[in-house]
Amino acid sequence: MDRYPTARDMTLARRPDHPVYCFRPDVLKEDAGEFLRLFPGTAAYAVKTNPEPLILRTIAEAGFRAFDVASPAEFEAAREALPDSALFYMHPVKAQSDIRLALETYGIRALALDHEDEVAKILRIVRALDLDPAEITLFVRLATRGHAAYELSKKFGAAPKHAVELLGRIENIGFRSGLTFHVGSQVEDLSTYERALATAAWVRGRAEADIAALDIGGGFPARYGHDPKRRAPPPRPPLADLLGDILTEVEEWGLDDLPLIAEPGRVIVARSLSVVVRVLLRKGQRLYINDGIWSSLSDAWTGKITLPARLITDPARRRRKRSNGSKLEAFRVCGATCDSVDILTRPFWLPETVDTGDWIEIGHIGAYSLSLRTRFNGFYPDTFVSVDTPFEEDTSGEEAFAAIEGAGETL
Numbered sequence: 001m002d003r004y005p006t007a008r009d010m011t012l013a014r015r016p017d018h019p020v021y022c023f024r025p026d027v028l029k030e031d032a033g034e035f036l037r038l039f040p041g042t043a044a045y046a047v048k049t050n051p052e053p054l055i056l057r058t059i060a061e062a063g064f065r066a067f068d069v070a071s072p073a074e075f076e077a078a079r080e081a082l083p084d085s086a087l088f089y090m091h092p093v094k095a096q097s098d099i100r101l102a103l104e105t106y107g108i109r110a111l112a113l114d115h116e117d118e119v120a121k122i123l124r125i126v127r128a129l130d131l132d133p134a135e136i137t138l139f140v141r142l143a144t145r146g147h148a149a150y151e152l153s154k155k156f157g158a159a160p161k162h163a164v165e166l167l168g169r170i171e172n173i174g175f176r177s178g179l180t181f182h183v184g185s186q187v188e189d190l191s192t193y194e195r196a197l198a199t200a201a202w203v204r205g206r207a208e209a210d211i212a213a214l215d216i217g218g219g220f221p222a223r224y225g226h227d228p229k230r231r232a233p234p235p236r237p238p239l240a241d242l243l244g245d246i247l248t249e250v251e252e253w254g255l256d257d258l259p260l261i262a263e264p265g266r267v268i269v270a271r272s273l274s275v276v277v278r279v280l281l282r283k284g285q286r287l288y289i290n291d292g293i294w295s296s297l298s299d300a301w302t303g304k305i306t307l308p309a310r311l312i313t314d315p316a317r318r319r320r321k322r323s324n325g326s327k328l329e330a331f332r333v334c335g336a337t338c339d340s341v342d343i344l345t346r347p348f349w350l351p352e353t354v355d356t357g358d359w360i361e362i363g364h365i366g367a368y369s370l371s372l373r374t375r376f377n378g379f380y381p382d383t384f385v386s387v388d389t390p391f392e393e394d395t396s397g398e399e400a401f402a403a404i405e406g407a408g409e410t411l
Helices: 007-014 027-038 053-061 072-081 098-106 114-126 160-173 190-206 239-252 266-272
Strands: 020-023 041-045 066-069 086-089 110-113 137-141 149-150 177-180 185-187 211-215 260-262 275-285 286-289 309-312 328-334 348-351 361-363 382-387
Touching: 007 020, 007 275, 007 309, 007 361, 007 382, 027 041, 027 053, 027 239, 027 266, 041 239, 053 072, 053 266, 066 072, 072 086, 072 098, 086 361, 098 114, 114 160, 114 260, 137 160, 137 211, 149 239, 160 177, 160 190, 190 239, 309 348
Parallel strands: 020 382, 041 066, 041 260, 066 086, 086 110, 110 137, 137 177, 177 211, 211 260, 286 328
Antiparallel strands: 020 275, 149 185, 275 286, 275 361, 309 361, 328 348
16 A cells, blocks of 8 residues: 555645545554553444454554454454454344354354344254353343434334343343443433433343343544534543543443443544545536545535545646635535435535645545445545545645634644
């Protein structure tokens, strides 16, 4: 993989006409290592967040020994990155063939569920393989409610009384019992964890089962950007403070005697990738770029997350003649496909001189950008380079349209 000091250096050297991903392995190792230092239990990286082999290998190099997986493809990807890794199969609804593959081929012994039919599926496979149920932990996923950029309580989760019943059924069969919840992705209301832990304590106190472990899921927020023309959101607490508050709540709810598991995703990989895109056309206050919502920028479509970005001008092109070249203006950004839906929800604030042929570096796209990209219309970015300088520390580009949360100023 080619290596450059900054994304600007790469851009001016290669003059790419297609999107280029700028991977920052040192940033990924730093963020992964920080989580491992601060969390006292088992940290299982959520493979769905970014399953690229170079990402998984780097996370393993940083010290991760466990992965949260949801499908046979993720089983394989995790074991390819780290052959002896522990796999937690935390998708609550599974095909029987996938359950068999997990138990028989990959030796997975931790699975999540939220319904008695899932217990029956797993039991059939366990009996067919002549496995000892006592070697397998079934985690009952609890329904939770709270505020997050992407709320995950509508599709999965057992109500508290139902969870008590499930735990009793699991215990009677002979499986080990666990509790788990997932408060959402990019959590906005940190009291959501407290409410989820309160539910777990309530269920534990009423279940006739010995709880073997507690999985607190993911949701740990990553740093993104904010529109400089809008009121800045409250700064997100440092990871050390957030995990400290969660662990305090675990203790106060009497759950600190349980082994803990977490499934970090965004907070680990968000900062490790940016993408350099090219302006294919400027049409008034619209910019047409060679990426979009069907490729790397699905987060920029939902409107729930503001991605930070900076302009990299083409020095070989003549600038538009304007009265004040440093003035920032709002530009509507349109993606590369012929789909008229392919328009980013929030504008990019860029110097008014931005023009056809310039480039834009969009930062902090490590989470879900690669796992959600499609081949729609035949567009599929897949070029990677290594970059040394973290996006938020790079001063070589021009002014950014969005300030990094907590940075105190526009890049």
